[in-house]
Amino acid sequence: MKDFINFLYRNHSLAYKLILFISTTFLIVYLFPKSGKFKYNFEKGKPWQSENLYAPFDFAIKKTDDEIKAEKKEITDKANLYFNVELGVVDRVISEYKSEFKLELPDSLVTSNKTHLYNLGLNIIDKLYVNGVLDEDYAFAEGKKAILLEGRTEKQTVRYSDLIKQNNIKDILTSQLAKEGFMQFQKPFIALFFEVIEPNLSYDKAFTEKALQSDLEKISFTRGSVEKGTLIISKGEVVEGDKYQKLKSLESEYESQVWTKSNYYWIVFAYTLLVSLALLMLLLFLRKYRNDIFENNTKVTFIFFNVFLMVFITTLVVNYNSQYIYVVPICILPLVLKAFFDARLGLFSHVITVLLLGSIVPNSYEYMFLQIIAGIVTILTVSELYKRANLFISVGQITLIYIIAYFAFFVIHEGSVETLKWETFGMFVLCGLATLFVQPLIYAYEKLFGLVSDVSLLELSDTNTKLLKELSNKAPGTFHHSLNVANLAEASANEIGANAMLVRVGALYHDIGKMMNPTYFTENQSTGINPHDELSSKESAKVIIDHVINGIEIAKKNNLPDRVIDFIRTHHGTSLVYYFYMKEKEIDDSIDKNQFKYPGPKPFSKETAILMMCDSVEAASKSLKEPTSSKIDAFVENIINKQMVDEQFLNANITFKEIQSIKKVLKHKLANIYHLRIEYPE
Template identity: 30%
Template sequence: MKKKVKRWNFSFQHLKNFKFYHIIIYFLLGLIMFGLMFSNVKPEEINVQLFSQAEKTIVAPHSFEDREATELLRREAEDSVPNQYNRDKDKAYQQVARIESFFGELRATQSESSELARKSAENTPPTTDEEEESSDNQEPPPPPELSDEENLELLKKNLEGQIPSQWEEELDDGNLLFLFGLPSSDLNQYKEASATAIINAMSRDIQTPEHLAEARNSVRTELTQSGNIPGVIINLSSLAVINNVIFDSALTQEKKQEAIDAVESVRISQGDTIVKAGQYIDRETYRLLNAAGFGDQSRSITPFVGLLVMIVLMLSSLIYLFRNIDTTIHSKNTYLTMYLLIFSITLVLMKIFSFFQTLNSTEIGYIAPVAMGAMLIKMLINDRIAIISSIILGFCGSFIFNLVPGAMNYTVGSYLIISAVASVLFLNQHNRRLTILQTGLFVSFINVVTVIAMVLLTNKDLTGMTELLELGINGTMAVGSGIVSAVLTIGILPFLEVGFGMLSTMKLLELSNPNHPLLRKILMETPGTYHHSVMVANLSESACEAVGANGLLARVASYYHDIGKTKRPSYFIENQMGQVNPHDKLPPQTSKNIIIAHATDGAQILKDHNMPKEIVDIAAQHHGNTLLKYFYHKAKEKNDTVSEDDYRYPGPKASTKEAAIVGTADSIEAAVRSLDNPTPDKIENIVKAIIKDRLQDGQYSECSLTFSELEDIGKSFCETLQGIFHSRIEYPKGDEES
């Protein structure tokens, strides 16, 4: 069995090193999401035929606008708007100006005619003396005048283009000559009377032909009653009256547009019944079915395109998060593979529960254990990805638990997001199985509160038995969701830890159990090393917590970091128990090899027992490539050509904060334990000296510790050591002897 596990592990490790492995994982994740939600967006295949009976009740799969009905209402609204007219007050003054202009032309023509006649007379030959004498005895001749034909021609010339075509019938040659022959005083009198009559007639609305005829008659009546006004002037004045209420196309169009805009779109809401089972499908119903998308479903790919776009958006957020993930311990591909597995399990569980959902049943989505996926992702990867995954799982759940293909169940989707996020926020770092169960109960409580809030938001009447029963069922499923999530998390977590070599807090707590076979081995075979390891664990844990590192990992790794000493216990001073030190009889080179081997031997023992990689690495790195000073100086006394490199640990150097802290704590604990009378000053000097020595030796060059953090670590070491080696009361000698 172990061989099969190792073989699978080797194949998996080899596959993870593939260059495009992450692309394959993202593709598989998208494919799984698309496959599980494909049926939830696929349009329902329904046989829809005109003039037939509906096989089943058909509801709208989504909200849409009934464009034909909306357009019909808009046309009706537009047609109902009457034409808009405007009264032009300037029309009356324009017509008065026109009649005044006509009379002005008459007077101007009269003056022009007299001037022409006078000039013509001046141009006639002078008279003789006899004629002049005879004329003295007679009356003076009348002033010269033009003939009627000449006056008529002159008047027509001046009036050309000045009078409307309607006036031309009234102004024949006789009337023109008549008007031309009127004296100026009469023309002024007629002009004033005509202007007054026109103003009075056009002071009211003139829109229809009836209104126009009535206004013109009023002009005739008023001028007739004025007396002595020629008929031609009365007729011209009545013709001068025109419509003053004019059709306003711009205003009409504006009113029509307002009426169109006021018409609300005819919308069919998602879930509305279009046709009931057995109902006759007439043309109107058939049109609505086509508008809803039931006409030609075989070629409709838009729902799948929409789903694909949503999946791409969700994957984009995951790609961004995984690009910045800390991969100090495990490779990014390991986290991706594990995420794929957790996410797929969660989606599959939701899909299985969705099969028990019908249109008229209670929301089965309330029992979906989405919090399980969120908790596993938080414990095995990190919080940020767990929060974003909670939102993504909620979106997926809104599709999986939808009631109509292609729609989104926002109620269940929101509920799932709240449930998953609550589990991430409540689950702390130091979790045990009991804490996971507590988180499940907390999630159950949040789920119930969410369900009640959603019911209250819908303003349902909760006084009826049916409503109360439904609320009770939903609340029970909400409680079950939290409990089931916790149980599944506890059940699945060990398989993921073993399969991917992940180190969760729960796994660390299990490894810290003193009954673990390797810890019992250390205790039984190297009791001094065991006590030393416990001391190092105390120092390391407090120092890690001071700088935000994983204190529990440092504690557990400290328990195992010197397990390599179990191969040769007596060669390490803490296990000699007053025995002769075997190194006194060995050359420095041999002693060096034995001491150095405990780091590599320990790492190998841990690997053979399938211990987590983090603990194996700390066991191999806790000495880095530090110098074995005692044996180096011992060898130097015998041979000056000895090189430091020959007496250094093989490494590697500490690659994490936890490994660096455990290594430093290991050296400090051994140094302080060797003191005869450890005082706070002595402890502080040793701590500062060892940290400074390791810093100058480059032992912290491959981890992310800062100078500020090293100072905090030193303070933590001093506080812990002073608590361990605190001063005791010195009893009197007599009491000691007794």
């Protein structure tokens, strides 16, 4: 047990990566749909590329959306209208008519005419209430069927046009009076009817809608079926019409059928294999080509977190409405990784993420093509992210590529631009605007994961920062030396393709530890008094060596990033404080050499190695007397070769060719500083 614990302790970094790998895999698999996936890709109007396809099981042929829509419209148009009949209204109307007739009609009317007119009114009332009088005029088609209900029981069925509307009553009365020759009594007779007539029909909206919904629910979403073993489509046949609908039905059946517990576990297992394979490729890439990142668990966690975040957001959008899939700014991933690491890692991670998303998005080939092309454009166009204009220009280019690629796919699928979905272009624009969110996201990541981007490096390179201001006030000579080293280091980094911004910032801050005892360093001794004259060689060496330790403490106190602190740690490596060592050796030949060595570590990157070379060359160049081109060449060669002999660059991934390029830059720069002309042979 003890051995096992020791083994875990020795390999805790790998154990952490294994846990991260497993947890990320299961989180992504949890988000994936747990259904079968149709293994064939097909497009409407295009030839079937696979072998002859036979039905693997019995399945129903689904109707198209247009067919279902047409059926719903037909049912809605033919739906019955339901009206409630109010009982007792007819009896009440007749009773009021009888009593009001005597009051409204003149007594001078001849008895026979009066009786005839009285009976005419009763006949008209009977005709009005044969079907019923509506309480208001509804905007329904005249030919629709109306069902009259008495206490929820169907009384009779008529056409809606047969129901009497109140604004038609006057026309009916006038027509009947004219037919019987009683037009002279039109005014009092119509006035009488408008006093006594009451509506007895009211529209039952709730019951009508319930009946309509019941009819709509009876719609069948399938038409016919395909038996197992039936040929669905042959190789080379064009996918269209009924064949297209059968293929869509089979695809839908694969994705929606109810799976047994055994099938479910197999699908989860298969998804786990695919996801773990993709994430394993990402880990292997880091292990082989970005080992410094692989060894840093925080950075590996950061990369896996961003991959999972893109999958998570895309899954949410697909589950809500897959039409909005292109609003998700996937290109933020390569932007973020390029800002913190490099373009190659950004593109590789982007491709892995898009491959994972291909399992959950519709039209996976189209989606993957668009996103990979957009990712490549992102990597190729976005440079110097700290410049705001560059980001806006790049986002515009990414959006344009989305639009062009989508347009091409649409024309290929549909064969024309008549039905082009312009709203999709709007989604690409929204995606571009969302991509601009990368700037605040990078800032948040810097705080959460302790990473450093070019934006932060640009801020740190400002010589008006509090720490550099303090350095210029307390140790002006050191500050000037740091500026010169920064210029040399930046030029050298540009020459070999290293991170110029990082090495410049590292050079500006590498000697901040000298603020603690500025006068003990030659560049700050303006009075001609040397404090080392009062110290022993060992004490002097300790003061010189301590500027590295002091620099680290000051940097941490001022919250400088670890990547910048690395330059303070390594800019002298494990080199010797040579002057005081030789001085002490003259007194005591058995002196311990380690007492005069810097604590290290040695430079472990191209950037830290560049700083060591530039710092040594710039500092020593002040001792050159009557410099010439040949003297400068020999001087640079001697200093850097000595560092190579001391194996100071053993841990840095820098080549001999790159070192030679740096020497060339340093010689050229020093020649410019001393305003030297080319030496011509005599």
